[in-house]
Amino acid sequence: MEQKLAPSPKLTLAESLPLVIILGVVTAFDAMAIDMYLPAFGDIGRSLNTDAGTLQTSLSVFLIGLAVGQFFYGPLTDRFGRRAPLVAGIVLFIAASVLIAVAQDMTTFMIGRVLQGLGGAAGLVIPRAIVADLYEPRESAKVFSMLMQVMMVAPIAAPPIGGLLLGAFGWRSIFWVLAGIGVLAVFATMRVVPEPLPPAARSKSGIISALMASTRVLRLGRFSAFALSGAFTLAGMFVYIGSSAFIFVDYFGLTPTVYSFIFAAIAIGEILFGYVNIRLLNRWRERQILPIGLAIHAGFVALLVAALLAGFDSLIIVVLLLFLSLVSLSLIFGNVTALVMESAPGNSGSASSLYGVLQYVFAGAVGGLLGLVHNGTLIPPAAVMLVCAIGAMIAWWIAERSSPTTPASTRSTAELS
Structure with missing residues (x-):
């Protein structure tokens, strides 16, 4: 994979809006994966023959995957750069969304939700690291504010979008759309997001050592x-x-x-x-x-x-x-x-x-x-x-x-x- 190096000097918000928008969409993966399927709880329960309490657990296992994934992505990006782990996380999110869309039982659905959380965690951790690498502190505060605004749009737009998809195509279409958004995000990331951490600046220690040392x-x-x-x-x-x-x-x-x-x-x-x-x-x-x-x-x-x-x-x-x-x-x-x-x-x-x-x-x-x-x-x-x-x-x-x-x-x- 050809790596694009980060531009120098540091970026400004005004000159990098496409980058910020893409990072914002990736950051909102977790919100979309939570809010978009909420209107479909009843239909999912009937389709997979389960109750509301079990479906509530599907939200909890997603959050567990999200929390666990966040711990690992940071040291991985310090070791392998920012862009490759970000793309890998998005690909995992896509695969998990497809698995959920074709699930025929609750066990498969739950496994997909855990994996979806693990993949979505990349969108929470890595954009912050990319912004810290590419922007001066004052500009980074502007970018982080912009990312937060994109994240706030998701809880507003995701439930009605999920409701429309549910009414028109059924609950599985919600996860097919999430997979489609992930595919677009992969192409956009490869095209627009630079690699801000050159090989010479990366950690040279092993993965386990990097994970342990990161807590320092x-x-x-x-x-x-x-x-x-x-x-x-x-x-x-x-x-x-x-x-x-x-x-x-x-x-x-x-x-x-x-x-x-x-x-x-x-x-x-x-x-x-x-x-x-x-x-x-x-x-x-x-x-x-x-x-x-x-x-x-x-x-x-x-x-x-x-x-x-x-x-x-x-x-x-x-x-x-x-x-x-x-x-x-x-x-x-x-x-x-x-x-x-x-x-x-x-x-x-x-x-x-x-x-x-x-x-x-x-x-x-x-x-x-x-x-x-x-x-x-x-x-x-x-x-x-x-x-x-x-x-x-x-x-x-x-x-x-x-x-x-x-x-x-x-x-x-x-x-x-």
């Missing part, structure tokens, strides 16, 4: 603290996502259609505020914007908790404060991701991998905590969101007071990995 990136104090800040923030968003159906359908008694409109409106707000963050980065650094975003987010979540404790739990107040709390996340995600990647120079693949695993571990742990404290009111999800917001601020505070990675420690870490 966690010893970089600033990396770990910024990664914790990002993990707390994403966990808070997952609290909202996991509780949204309860909040709007069960608690307020809205129809699923109205709920979907509110969910989409908040997602659109996050997309629009992502572009605000990109514009702000033309004037300020990501390190200056991040604490403002964290403070705004924590402030609105605190107002939501205070309003609920005071008995002000009308639909208008809750929707307004949730909207303001969630759109402010667009001032956080791109900037904290850029700072995470900047904090582990020379180890972009391993850093991206560990950051992704940490995010999903935190999201899962917080989801479990939310289940334990659920009491039928809105206070538990709002309180858990506030805990996550405060945790993100504390982790940022620690990161800013940690010593930057010195050249010597950077070299030793790179040599170990």
